[in-house]
Amino acid sequence: MILYAAGTALSDAYTAATMRHCDTLIAPRWCVPIEPPDSVLTDHAVVVTDGRIADLLPLSEALQKYQPSVSIERPDHILTPGFVNTHTHAAMTLMRGLADDMPLEPWLREGIWPTEQRWLSAEMVRDGTELAIAEMLAGGTTCFSDQYFFPEIVAETAVDRHMRAMVGTPVIDFPTAWADDISEYLNKATDLVHDPYADHPLIATCFAPHSTSALSDESFVDLRILADQLDVRVQIHLHETTAEIAAALQETGKRPFERLNELGLVNASLLSVHCVHMTQVEVACMAESGVNIAHCPRSNLKLASGIAPVADYLSAGINVAIGTDGAASNNVLDMLSEMRTAALLAKAVSHDAAAISASEALKMATINGAAALGLAHETGSIEVGKWADLACTDLNRLNSQPVYDPVSQLVYTARADQVSDVWVAGKHQLDKGSLVHIDSESLLARVDEWRGRMAAATN
Ligand SMILES: [Zn+2]
Numbered sequence: 306m307i308l309y310a311a312g313t314a315l316s317d318a319y320t321a322a323t324m325r326h327c328d329t330l331i332a333p334r335w336c337v338p339i340e341p342p343d344s345v346l347t348d349h350a351v352v353v354t355d356g357r358i359a360d361l362l363p364l365s366e367a368l369q370k371y372q373p374s375v376s377i378e379r380p381d382h383i384l385t386p387g388f389v390n391t392h393t394h395a396a397m398t399l400m401r402g403l404a405d406d407m408p409l410e411p412w413l414r415e416g417i418w419p420t421e422q423r424w425l426s427a428e429m430v431r432d433g434t435e436l437a438i439a440e441m442l443a444g445g446t447t448c449f450s451d452q453y454f455f456p457e458i459v460a461e462t463a464v465d466r467h468m469r470a471m472v473g474t475p476v477i478d479f480p481t482a483w484a485d486d487i488s489e490y491l492n493k494a495t496d497l498v499h500d501p502y503a504d505h506p507l508i509a510t511c512f513a514p515h516s517t518s519a520l521s522d523e524s525f526v527d528l529r530i531l532a533d534q535l536d537v538r539v540q541i542h543l544h545e546t547t548a549e550i551a552a553a554l555q556e557t558g559k560r561p562f563e564r565l566n567e568l569g570l571v572n573a574s575l576l577s578v579h580c581v582h583m584t585q586v587e588v589a590c591m592a593e594s595g596v597n598i599a600h601c602p603r604s605n606l607k608l609a610s611g612i613a614p615v616a617d618y619l620s621a622g623i624n625v626a627i628g629t630d631g632a633a634s635n636n637v638l639d640m641l642s643e644m645r646t647a648a649l650l651a652k653a654v655s656h657d658a659a660a661i662s663a664s665e666a667l668k669m670a671t672i673n674g675a676a677a678l679g680l681a682h683e684t685g686s687i688e689v690g691k692w693a694d695l696a697c698t699d700l701n702r703l704n705s706q707p708v709y710d711p712v713s714q715l716v717y718t719a720r721a722d723q724v725s726d727v728w729v730a731g732k733h734q735l736d737k738g739s740l741v742h743i744d745s746e747s748l749l750a751r752v753d754e755w756r757g758r759m760a761a762a763t764n
Pocket of ligand 1: 392393394542578630631
């Protein structure tokens with residue numbers, strides 16, 4: 306409420322009377338809306354009402370026009386869309402550091418799968434997902450695309466913690482603690498995830514077959530028919546390692562991409578994770594089909610899978626987004642370090658220092674990610690009408706000063722702990738570096754209990 310002192314000019318009173326109410330007014334030093342491209346605004350404000358971006362305008366005009374319930378000034382900060390992590394296995398955050406320095410196959414067979422066999426449960430997924438969400442929020446991520454068992458618990462936890470998510474339902478031909486056979490995987494996915502969350506403001510859903518080796522042709526056809534009926538996307542690990550391709554050739558006579566194409570799954574609804582080893586013909590086919598790529602550079606480095614030539618993919622016109630993969634193979638869900646790694650690696654492998662600029666890397670981590678998940682109309686840029694999914698990062702730190710170009714400083718210097726504020730659908734989730742709606746102490750205590758149990762399983 307504004308109180309008017311005696312003698313206030315009539316014009317001021319008139320202005321006040323015509324001011325519009327808004328929930329939050331955010332005034333950063335720099336605002337990078339992503340759309341239009343390469344725009345860096347100063348002295349601007351973002352206005353949020355009912356969870357959505359209501360306006361983006363010069364601060365002086367905003368102060369005349371809006372009467373906010375909450376005003377947030379961040380004079381040393383850059384405001385961007387929240388980051389979109391297009392590929393992770395949130396619950397596996399509980400296995401962070403459990404089996405390091407191993408190649409993919411023994412890592413899975415000796416480290417990850419025995420632990421999952423012993424401990425995979427709804428409770429493990431709930432606690433692991435909460436830990437992942439807490440870490441991602443604290444580092445500026447406002448949306449993640451997940452692929453793990455008990456996806457209904459992933460969805461529940463994301464809603465509980467008010468985090469945007471694309472929940473991938475697992476599909477494989479062998480039994481796990483979640484389902485026994487292909488029909489149970491598909492039925493549970495539909496009944497527990499796709500149908501209940503069809504119109505949810507925070508949750509989108511997709512099918513997440515693990516890889517081509519995990520499904521028969523018949524299972525892929527059933528999956529494709531159901532995905533088309535439900536109008537949901539498909540997320541799959543593809544061409545992560547040369548060993549995966551060699552094994553597929555030996556078993557089926559076809560490369561995984563070729564088989565997927567023949568089965569009718571190569572299209573604009575496909576989120577293809579990794580794509581480290583692709584032929585030129587496959588790249589042209591991906592571009593023509595509108596396939597989206599989730600590039601996970603740090604996981605590819607850590608598991609020695611190789612380096613995806615993403616500058617070539619972007620030049621071919623493919624939508625390339627960024628994912629962290631799970632914390633068991635990264636080991637952090639930190640989109641700032643992921644986009645930095647993506648930019649640096651692209652320069653090195655293409656022998657071109659101009660390949661993937663800071664601005665391109667930020668696009669990959671925001672609007673490209675939203676587009677890859679089919680959410681570009683809802684998030685990924687600061688535009689009127691979209692959800693207010695926002696990240697604010699403090700550049701007034703020794704390692705980020707001086708600031709000649711705020712986007713360069715964000716991508717090449719900022720650490721996750723410089724993210725000060727995060728909003729998901731307008732809800733203030735991180736306030737000056739503190740998580741508002743997650744009890745970190747209780748979460749850490751539960752995580753430590755899991756550490757004890759899981760360490761015993763691998764010994
Ligand atoms: Zn993965």
